[in-house]
Amino acid sequence: MHKSANNLLPVAKVIKSFGTDGGVLIRFAPGTQNKLNKKRPVFIYFDGLPVPFFINEIEPKGTEKAFVRLGNIDTLELAAEIEGEIVYLEETKTKKESGRRGFSAGDLVGMQISDAGNTLIGKITSFYDYPGNPCIGIKTASSERELLLPLHDDLIIKADFDSGIISLDLPEGILDI
Numbered sequence: 001m002h003k004s005a006n007n008l009l010p011v012a013k014v015i016k017s018f019g020t021d022g023g024v025l026i027r028f029a030p031g032t033q034n035k036l037n038k039k040r041p042v043f044i045y046f047d048g049l050p051v052p053f054f055i056n057e058i059e060p061k062g063t064e065k066a067f068v069r070l071g072n073i074d075t076l077e078l079a080a081e082i083e084g085e086i087v088y089l090e091e092t093k094t095k096k097e098s099g100r101r102g103f104s105a106g107d108l109v110g111m112q113i114s115d116a117g118n119t120l121i122g123k124i125t126s127f128y129d130y131p132g133n134p135c136i137g138i139k140t141a142s143s144e145r146e147l148l149l150p151l152h153d154d155l156i157i158k159a160d161f162d163s164g165i166i167s168l169d170l171p172e173g174i175l176d177i
Contacts, residue, residue, distance in 0.1 A: 008043055008050055008088035009110045010125050011035050015065070017079035023069045024079050025061065026087060029109045030127050033063065035089055042070070043088040050088060086125055112165045113138050113149075116157060121175065122147070124166075140175075147175065 011032040018025045036042065041052035057069040073079055091110070113121045113136075125146055126137030137146040149170070157167040 007091045009091040010086045011042070011089045011109075012066075012087040013126070014044075014082050014085050014087060016083055017076055018067055020076045021069070022074040022076070022079045023057075023067055024073070024082065026066055026068050028064050028066070030129060031107070032089075032109070033060075033066075036066070036068075040089065043090070044082055044085050045088075107161070108136060108151075108166070110164070111161075114165055114167045116167065116169045118167065120165075121168075121170075127151075147177075149174065 009032075010029055012026040012028045015025045015027050017023070036055060036058060038055050038058070041054050043050035043052055045051070053070040053072065055068060056071050057067070059067040061067055073082065108124050108127050111124050113124060115121055122138040122140035124136050125139050128135045128137065128148070134151045135148050136151045137148055139146055149168070155168050155170065157169050159166045
């Protein structure tokens with residue numbers, strides 16, 4: 001497995017192919033819009049392994065989307081193959097970032113979720129800031145699809161940002177939906 005596989009941070013999701021020459025439209029996770037650049041590779045999982053791609057072109061489309069052309073993805077068929085996939089970036093923390101105390105919604109992406117019994121449920125892949133009802137998207141080890149969970153103060157038992165684990169008191173059956 002790639003050395004950085006445990007340090008990958010989800011930064012975007014491929015929404016759809018765009019054009020006929022391999023371009024794709026991506027939607028950024030909150031707070032990650034400025035993290036992608038042509039100097040660092042992004043990663044997309046294939047068969048359970050992170051595969052690196054360099055960005056050949058990136059053009060912002062509003063505040064939360066961008067048109068991206070990745071190296072080695074140069075046909076409509078290859079672009080269609082990565083539709084719906086999560087785009088990861090190798091996580092790097094500067095001294096300034098590791099010493100800070102505040103956090104943003106984008107900081108939640110990549111954290112682990114556990115239940116009241118401290119059983120790990122999955123990893124946060126997305127944050128959705130729905131008015132009056134913020135939600136998190138999580139990926140579990142047992143499911144390939146993203147589960148949507150409400151993120152409300154009443155459900156949070158403990159949030160440990162140093163260990164990267166948030167404990168939630170989840171309503172019975174919510175993970176079966």
